Amino acid sequence: MTALPPGTAPGTPAEGVADAESGVAEVAEASVAASGATNTPEGAGEVAEDSAPAAEETDAAGTAEGDTTSEADDSSAEEGAAGGDGDAAGTGDGAAGTEGSAAGTGDGPAEAGDGAGGAGDGSGEGGADAAAGAEAGVAGAEGGTPELSEAQAELAAQRELRARIEARKAEKEGPLAAGAKLSGQAADLLAAVRAVESGEKPGASFFASAPAPRRPAPLPEAPAPVRTQPPRPAPVAAGPEALAAVRAVLSAGSAPDSLAPQVTEALGEQAAEVLRGDPWQLLAVPGVRPEQADGFARALLGAECRPDDPRRAAALVAWILERASVQGHTALPIAAVKAALAERSVPDPDEAVRDAITEGVVLVFQDGEAALDDEPADAEESAEEGEAQESAPVEVLLGLDRYALAEESLADGLARLANAPVKDDGSDWSAAAAAAPSPSAAELIRAVAGSGLVTHSGGEAARAESAAVVTAAHGLGLRAAAAAHTRDGRRRLASAVGAERAFTVAALLSGTEGPGRDEDGALALDVLVVQDAPQLDVEGAAMLVESLPDGCRLVLGGDPEVLGSAGAGRVFADLLAARAVPHVASRTPDPGPIGELVSGIGVGELGQVEAPGKEVVIVPVRDAGEAVHRCVQLVADSVPRALGVPTEQTQVITVGHGGSAGTRALNAALKQRLNPGPGRFGGFDPGDRVAYAEAPGRTSVGTVGSAGPDGLHLDCAGERLVVPKERVESALRHGWALTAHQAAGTRWPAVVAVLPGDAAQGLSRSWVYTAFGRAERHLSVVHGVDQALARAVAEVPAPARTTRLTPLLTALLRTPEAE
The missing domain is CATH 3.40.50.300 (P-loop containing nucleotide triphosphate hydrolases)
Incomplete structure (x- = not known):
């Protein structure tokens, strides 16, 4: 078969499959124009108006900058219910409706998403504003008593199960003993705190402590299962007096009073008093960034506002760990937290971490089997322990109690x-x-x-x-x-x-x-x-x-x-x-050229496969504009004509939402070619393919049928769904093109994977494996990343996540033989 360009994926050459069309050039030009950045300038010192629920999902740049958005954010929560422009490096903004920058990783601008949103706890694209975007979405039919929706039923089940979990933990030794399981010893937090306060021990002795839950920012009632928390029903409305008090505090801090419902939901009925006493608790509200919380605090505290304020440090520690959950971490090394605090101008990160532990903002764990016990009986024993610790260093982890x-x-x-x-x-x-x-x-x-x-x-x-x-x-x-x-x-x-x-x-x-x-x-x-x-x-x-x-x-x-x-x-x-x-x-291999290709990718090899039936086709492109052009041509003409796969059974997958060949640009071009229209139903027309974020992390692809008083009617593979009109803007976007995270768990007869040159830094082996593996019969690779594809497959594994589950399981499931 024809040799491939260096670094390209294997398959049949593009000639004869991706035939050129003169009418597609205009579509490509229009799509590139439609992909322009929509970033809102970052406002230091004030809470941006886009902190309120918005229609965009935050799309992090990962390692790329500008409009080159990778899927780093998608790896955390692909479909949030709301979002805003975010500048994040290495992760999506875990909170919706505002710009975000990941502490400790640098700031790189990223595009706003399309309203598919992020997880309800501040993880994923758009974060916990899923609740705000979905308040009316669970109301049911107009008039009468609404029936429980799937989201409401799931939430009720979560609450019941959460109560059972907490009851079970309480029946044992409470959160203190549970927090110490990793080291195998039940730490006594109170004794440890007293030891630090008296100067007997340093803060590092908190290895297996499990402090009480954070006081000012209660956890959501129902953490999301599978990070697919359904849109939460509208929370119990705060009383008018409480809302008025919160609005007054927000106005005094130069923050938009439209945030009052979100603030009250996050901080409770006493939110106004909490904010007056600790303005940085505004960071508990999804979408608020440290720069904005600092500005709010300056407006309220005046000259008393200092970067070394313990309240600021404690709030930042919690915010950093929430942001880490966006990347999949359930805990972070203490050194990483300190580094992130230093980047946020905290003068003494060590003291800040000690204060956060003492105040119960975070839990502290030990990554390893050994623990610091009582003082050794003699110098010889101390020397032996010192040698052991040098040979097997123990890493201290910090985490939030919910995880x-x-x-x-x-x-x-x-x-x-x-x-x-x-x-x-x-x-x-x-x-x-x-x-x-x-x-x-x-x-x-x-x-x-x-x-x-x-x-x-x-x-x-x-x-x-x-x-x-x-x-x-x-x-x-x-x-x-x-x-x-x-x-x-x-x-x-x-x-x-x-x-x-x-x-x-x-x-x-x-x-x-x-x-x-x-x-x-x-x-x-x-x-x-x-x-x-x-x-x-x-x-x-x-x-x-x-x-x-x-x-x-x-x-x-x-x-x-x-x-x-x-x-x-x-x-x-x-x-x-x-x-x-x-x-x-399993010893059963995936069949055909696609199965052979994907199996090789799984072991780090981008091999060349024989594809006599054009199962795998490479379409080289020079730039993003040509990538859009060729993608539209493949979906609309070449694949249906040459391979017999209908357009509606072909799915486009690309690296990120932003950029000149991201999902937004591709969807704009594909809509113009396949189903042009004015978007009279909240930006959508009958026949549009849409991606419906039923919950963060779970996307259904369907087709718009009609609209009614109850919302937009979709056909998802023969199943009828209704998206309440209040959720159309936040939970729907066009779905001809998806990211690999949105596509995970679903397969299509044909897939067009678009790899523009500006997406090279967003590639990894797991991304390529997932995207290519979504194809059942045919895979076209619109290839513009040169050697980056082969390099990603061979050298770039999935980003590591810091978790504690493996040692916990090892201790609980240890066999007698292992002991």
């Missing part, structure tokens, strides 16, 4: 399932294994027969193996079900196990789908198979595991090479790293 609680609860729940004796129900699992469709499926069935917790890894073909477990268990008379991350994943599961046993994880937790719950509130299941396990974040996984009854068998399966969860944590990877439960690695 600490979730990780520890998840570890407890997984240990409960794994350590429970498998019920002998008389089922003939050996016969079921013998009837399995493949050797790997048989091995997996045998593993499930003997253990309450099993992990399963493999590519797309391996999904049939975990589905075979559900079929086998059902055949044995057990209550079995399977869950996937997306609606498309559920559709594929249903074809394998039956629609009555296939669900989405979010719907299973909310109770809108699934087998129902028993008298104890647990899911009425004997076997649960979860596909797309890499998409589970720590809070969602904790909710799911907590909902399973004792004796239930759980199979967590997925492809470990795909992009990780949109929320904090790396649950599947941490469980695999613990090596404490039975694991089955």
Whole structure:
């Protein structure tokens, strides 16, 4: 076959497939013009008006600058309900409606997103303004008593499960003992605080402490499962007196009084008093940045406002850790927090961290098995310990209590399932294994027969193996079900196990789908198979595991090479790293040239594959304008004509939302070519393809049908959905082009991957693996990154995440032989 240009992906040359069209040039020019930056200048010292809920989702630049937006933010929360312009380096702004800069990583401007928004706790694109953008979206039909929506039902389930988690933790030794599990010792926070105050010990002795929750900024009532928290119902409205008091304080600090509802929701009814006493608590409001909080504090405090104010330092520590959760971290090394504080002009980061620990703003953990115990009995013992510490340094981690609680609860729940004796129900699992469709499926069935917790890894073909477990268990008379991350994943599961046993994880937790719950509130299941396990974040996984009854068998399966969860944590990877439960690695390869290509990418090799049926096609381009031109041509003409794949079954995937060949530019060009119109329904026309952010981290792709008094009507793969009119602006955007994170968990007959030159810095092996793997029959690569593609596949792994789950699991699931 024809040799490829250096650094390109393998496949069939573009000639003969991407035929030129004279009429596409104008579309490309128009699309490039439409992709201009919409950044709002950063206003130091005042809270920008765009801190309120907006229609854009924040899109971080990652390592690129200007309009070259990578998917660093998408890796945290692809679809938030609101957002604003953000300048972030290495992460999306975890809070919606305002500009953001990631502390400790530098400031690089990034484009505003399209309203798909971020996670409700400040993670992802747009952050927790998902609630504000969705307040009216759960109201139901006009008049009468509205029925519970999926979002409301899911929220109610989350609240119930959260209460159960907290009750279980309280039954043990409370948060102090739980916070010390990593070191294996229950730290006494009060004693540690007194030791520091008396000067007996330095602040570093807080290795395994678990301080009380942060006082002024209560946590959301229902942390998001799978970082896919549905739009929260409108919070209980604060009284008019409380809102008026907050507005007065905001006005006195030169902040827009339109923030009053958000401030009251974040800080409670006493928000006005809290802000007067600590103006930097404004950082607890999603979308507010340190520069803006500093300006607010200067306006309120005048000459008393100082950069070394302990209140400022404590608020910044919490803000830094919230921002870290956007990148998937559940904790950060103490050195990284101190460095970030120094970049924010905190004069004494060491003292700031000690104060934050003492005030209970953060929890402190130790990354490692060793802990600082009492003083050694003699000098010889002290010397021996010193040598041991030099050979095995211990890293101190700081984290927020919400993620600490979730990780520890998840570890407890997984240990409960794994350590429970498998019920002998008389089922003939050996016969079921013998009837399995493949050797790997048989091995997996045998593993499930003997253990309450099993992990399963493999590519797309391996999904049939975990589905075979559900079929086998059902055949044995057990209550079995399977869950996937997306609606498309559920559709594929249903074809394998039956629609009555296939669900989405979010719907299973909310109770809108699934087998129902028993008298104890647990899911009425004997076997649960979860596909797309890499998409589970720590809070969602904790909710799911907590909902399973004792004796239930759980199979967590997925492809470990795909992009990780949109929320904090790396649950599947941490469980695999613990090596404490039975694991089955599929030996079934993904078929065809695309399967061969993607399998090579997974091991860091961008090999050349034979594609006699034009399964893989390379389309070289010189610049972003040509990339848009060729993409439109492929989707509208070349792929349907040459390969027989209809336009509506072809999906465009690109690196980021911004830039001259990001999703916004591509969607503008594709709409103009495929479905031109005035956008009379909130910017959309019947026939438009749209991406609907049902919740942060979970996107459904559908087609606009019509509009009515209740909202915009969508057809998502035959399923009818209604987007309330109040949410159209915040939760919808055009969906001909997506990012790889939005596309995770879904596959299409044909995929056009667009890699413009300005997106090179946003590429990684996991991004390429995920994007290319979304194609079933055909993959076109619009290639303009030269050697960067091969280099990304060979040398750029997925960004690391700092979590605590692996050592927690190792301690809880340690076998007698290991000890």
